[in-house]
Structures are given as C-alpha cells and as structure tokens.
Amino acid sequence: MFSLKTLKQNLAEEINKHLPSPITADVFEYPPKPEMGDLALPCHGLQLTTKVEELKNKLEDFIAKNPYIKEIRIAGPYLNFILDKEKIAGEILTKKQLKSDNLNLKSKKVVIEYVSPNSNKPLHLGHVRNGLLGEALSNILELRGAKVIRTSLVNDRGIHIAKSMLAYQKFGYGETPATASQRKSEIRNPEADASRRYGTGPKSEEKFKSEILNLKSKTEKGDAFVGRYYVLFGEKAKENPSLLNEAYELLKKWEAGDKPTVALWKKMNNWALRGFDETFKNLGIKFDKIYFESQIYKKAKKRAAEYFKNKFLKKDEKGNIIANLAKFGLANKVVLRADGTSVYATNDIELAFQRAKDFKFDKMIYIVASEQDYYFKQLFKIFEVVGAPFVEKLFHLNYGLVLLPEGKLKSREGARVDADDLIEQLEKMLIIEAKKRHNNAAKRQNTTPANSPLHNIFQVPENERVAGVNWRGDGVKMASIKNLALAALKFYILQVDPKSELLFRPEESVSLLGRTGVYLEYAYARTQSILVEAKKRHNNAAKRQNTTPANSPLHNIFQVPENERVAGVNWRGDGVKMASINNLIMHLAKYEETIELSAKNLDPSDLALYLYDLAKKFNDFYETTPVLNAPESVRTQRILFIKKIAETFEQGMKLLGIKPLQRV
C-alpha cells in the first residue's frame, strides 16, 4: 500500500548506497511548482563524490523497479522525482481513511489540562483559543493512537470569588439568572452597563430594585449573571475601599465552613458552571475530568507545609514558604503564604501529584498562555528539586495571547470579548451575508428575489433561522447558521500557529470569505452535492466498478476522454486540467504526514492550512473538471475521487472540531 513516508524512506536507503554520509527521509522536499516534479532531493549539501548526473544514473535501476516513481529529472542542484500519480491514486483512493491503530502514540496516556476558568466571570476569547486548541490537539493525538484524558481546573474559590459573592449579597436583592433580563447591550459591554444600571447612591439602587421586580422572566446565562456582580464589585470598591476587607472576611467565613456563606457560594458557583457547560457544549469542548480548586486546596496546603522540610524549600523573612530557586537562575517562588493561605503554585503542585495518581500518565500537557512561561519554568523546577517522579513527563504548551486592537496600544486590563456574544455576532454576520448573496443571485438570474430558489430562507422567522432552515423546500435540513459561525470561528483561530499572538478585531477579523472555515464548509458541501446527485442518478459507484476491467479500479481517472484530448475541444473552454487532478492526488498523499506533523508539533494549524489547500485544490478541480457530466469512461473514477476527498475533509475537519455540513 502506498505511503509517501515509506517511499521517502526507501528512496533514502537506496541513495545512501551511493553516498559517503547517509541522508534521512526528511531531507526530501516538495518542489515549489508541481511541473518540476513531485518529490525533490536538494543535492547542495550532499557530499557527492560524483556528479548529480552520476547519482541519477545510479538510481535508474531502482527507479525502474519501483512502481511509484516514473522518472528522475535534474534541475540544477536538485534531483526531482516524478511519481506515477495514476498508480498512487489507485492505492490511495481505495485505502481506508487513517485509523488510530498502529500509529506511534499507541496506548500512551496523555493528560491535557486546558481552559481552566475562574468561576466568577464568563469565558472570553482567550478561553476560546485555549479550548479549541486543547480539543483539536486531543483529537489529533487520539488519532495518533494516544489515550487522551481531557481535564480542566476550575478556580472556584479565593478572593475573586468572594468579591462577586459580596456584591451579590449586598446588591443582588435576590435576583437570579432566571429573573434577570438579558439585554444584548449588557452582555456586550458589562462594564458600561454596570455603571449605568447600578449607578451610585441610594436612589439608583432603589430604581434598580424596582427594575428587577418588574422584569419579565427571561433566563440569563449563569456565568454572565455572576460576572456582572464581579464587575459590580469593582465599581463599588472604587468608591468604598472597605468592601475589600469585607470580601476577605467573607472568604474567611467560607474557609471556616460558615453555612450561609457556603450555601451562597454553591448557588453562585452552580450558576457559573452551568453557564460554562453551555458555552463548552456550543464550542464542542468536553472534559473527562474537571478538578476544582475548592476540593484540593486543603490537601495542597498540607503538602506545601510538608515540603518545607525539604532543603530546597525555606521560609523567607516574612514567613512565606518559598522554593529557593536562585541557584537555578530563577526567582524564588512562594508556595505557601505566611498566613497559611495558598497561591496558584500551592494547588498546581498538589494537582500534579493527584493527576499522576489518578491517571499514571505518560505525558501531561498544560495548555496555558505564554504569559505564564516563567511561572511554569519555576513550577517544573520545583518538581525537579523535590524529586517528583513525573517531572520529565510535564510539558507546558504555551500559546500567544489574543490581543484586541486597543490592547495592542495599551494592554493590561483590556476589554474582553465574551465567547457567547462572539458566536452570536458571527451568526448575525452570516445571516446578513446570506441575504446579500440571495439578492445578488436573483439579480444575476434576472428574477426578483421572490422568485429566486433561495427566497424561502428569508421567510423564516428570525429565531428559527438561526437554529436552521430548510433549503429549497426539499425537506433536507439546512445546516444551522450556528454551525457555520462556529466553523468560521474555529478555523480562524486554529489556522494560526498557537505560539503567535492573535490580533482580534471584533468586526473584521472573522471574515466569511476567502481563507475561512466557511470556505472549507462550502468545498465540502460541494463534494456532498455531487455524491448525493450521483446516487440520485443511480450512478452507483460500486456497480460501475465491477464493469471496469483495468488493474486498478481507478485506472481510468487520468484518461482524458477522446473528444477532450483533441486540441481545441475543451470543457467550459478551459480544458480538463490534468495538473489540477495531479495536485489533488499528491495533496491527498500528504495527509498522513500532515497529521503526524501536527501531532509532533502539537500544532493544529498545520492541519488547518492543509485543509484549506485541499479545499482550494478541490475548487480548482471542480471548476474545470466535470464529474457527473463526465464521459462514462471516467465518471465512476471521478466520483470515487470525490468520495476520497470528502472523507479527508470529514476527518480533518472533525479533528479540528469543525462539523462538516452537508449543505451551506
């Protein structure tokens, strides 16, 4: 069975017979232009005892015997290999889609920690990037054969939680998510809303109180609800700094197990967590195990105190327990405050031990933004000096921050883009775009919008339109706008190298044209359209296959039909572009190594860009090469070709967490 990887390895082995110092399979490159060849060996660096031509001659025998290589050409310092695309296509197209068996991560246990929110405010764009990365990586590693355990850590206790609790206690008047009104402007701009809504002084509080009492019952997302009180605390504390002390008092009460306080904490936490669940579900993020800081902080403090006995840990002059990292060129790190309260490190240390016990992992990947790089250096060093057995297995996968235009000039406490709101915005953009397309299509066809086949889309009430509408009245359910919006968002974020910062402009960034998730969906939908139509016409691929006598069932894929081969007789005036078919075949052949690369680099952007290329090449093919209307001699083969492309799209998109849509 054909595999590019194997071919490269075989070729390298053969070439090494003629070289003084051996090469490896990864020195091969792909020529910049397909006309040059399919595989290239740059010979500049090789210590050739002979000339490039002589090497070429020495390889002739091997080439003659190798079924996949047709020819070698010399182009300056390069040796270019022309592969037999017909042969390769025959094997690739009948090959089953990549399975997780016999791949190199088989049975390795990988624990991933990602997202890890604070339960006092809703998820924002940074969490989205984190979550999408984690989910895509988990999927990719799973395909490579790993056993992936998706985990998260919720910071559900501490002073920040106490702040939102206090604000609710003082200014909540018993409001709940179920009674809260959810106005768009509030969600978009909670800060501005908070000051408008709550204002200052007793009068505005009275006003607000009566406002809540008169609210219609419309449920607000719990995390947004809780988040508003956290913001409110900030507002109020500015006027009245003593509120901070009150919040600390509340935290102490909580730690002491004061019943009403714990009850309030539970209530608000549940609201927030339910809100998170909804957002996670929307984004297609799921965890196998969620750790809560509230459940480990006591143990964590104990462990930190115990480790005080370790010679690398000591007390500083204030009484904090610190890890002495100076000799490693790092700043000392507090692992337990003098007053006995915990810091992040306290819990992270404990949690690592707990996870090691829970899962006995081979690899533990922390997906945390690069602003924590230094912290993780310190943390891992601590594990090293205390002799944690799993220290070699830990890995911090850092990703760049998501910046906003304002943040680029002046960051710090920049504005936040709310995750839920973002998805909603995208849906709206899609609906507007669809309407525009609809009108344009009508114009092109010289008909009024009302007579256009797309007309009915816009007769559907808005709320249903978002959920999903029917297409052409044929009863096939059109994919929901929401899925398209998610495809756009996910692709937009995942196409970027995780290490790069991501500049996000709320209005422009997630474009719906060009290199986008929508483009992918559109290309995939086109494959589906062909395949569905093929079935309709009773052009059953399997049936046809039996009638094809050639060695490979796909033998004919390259046979340009007689009438088209004759000079001047072209399809759509462009001619069937063999280059377009060949490009696609080589591209399909590269799928396996793309997945491998993504897994190795822990970088889904390789796969995302691969899929974009696939869509691009497919669209090129689509424009120039008829499938269903192709002459019978090649029709079946082309349908199978489309099927293979569709399968690759499906798997690749699913790995990125993008749901392939039958129709766009």
Place this chain on the structure above:
RNA sequence: CUCCUCGUAGUUCAAUGGAUAGAACAAGAGCCUUCUAAGCUCUGGAUGCAGGUUCGAUUCCUGCCGAGGAGACCA
C-alpha cells in the same frame, strides 16, 4: 533594569537553512441554459535596520530600533 516571545504586501496569516518568499482580505476587470457564484480566472504590492556564519539566510548568531509578555504573597 533583567529575562522571554515576536517584527514578512495597507491588513490577517504561510514558507523542516534551499528553486521565482506563498495565500486570503481590501481595489479593478471578467465568468452561472452546466455537479452549490459563500466559488473560479486575470491585474499590482512585503522579509524593521546594520553586521556575521554559510555554496545559499525570512529562518541561525551579535548589536540597534519597535511591539507584546513576564520578573511583586495579583488571581
């Protein structure tokens, strides 16, 4: 001040030390009696500056300039 990351078309992103630095958006011109025109084709535009290593540097090294992040018991 120290450390980390990063400077590529107007903008958002590509390019295991290799061939003419690729796309997309934005602008203009074309293409539906044909498998979905959210598509396709054509036209311009870029490696911050200065050195170094190399047969060859966007990539590696040094310095400068610029951006972001971290260094504090702040979560």
